[in-house]
Amino acid sequence: QVQLVESGGGLVQAGGSLRLSCAASGRTFSSYAMGWFRQAPGKDREFVAAIRSGGRPIYADSVKGRFTISRDNAKNTVSLQMNSLKPEDTAVYYCAARTPRGIFYSSSYYSEYDYWGQGTQVTVSS
Secondary structure, three states: OOOEEEEOOEEEEOOOOEEEEEEEOOOOHHHOEEEEEEEOOOOOOEEEEEEOOOOOEEEOOOOOOOEEEEEEOOOOEEEEEEOOOOHHHOEEEEEEEEOOOOOOOOOOOHHHOOEEOOOEEEEEEO
């Protein structure tokens, strides 16, 4: 069982920056693939970024060049640095974890992840 807690959300102006953090439980954190997803009201959950246990980052096209995902295995945390924020980035951002099991088909599939945090609100104003 893995528990995830997101933090760092808030209100920022377009063009601003925000850093989200996700704290995870467990001594085997380093083996988890970690992802960030977001969901706006009335819309489907959307992949944002992911980082596998080996440190390989994956990004959605919509955030490439603006967002950076990183992990600190010593602290059991994963972060999402968000720069050049746009109003369309407004959503609840969720941290997700995938424990090692079978074939990992795609980091961008939300169905691949086993555990989810409660989310943190990010609002970008014009």
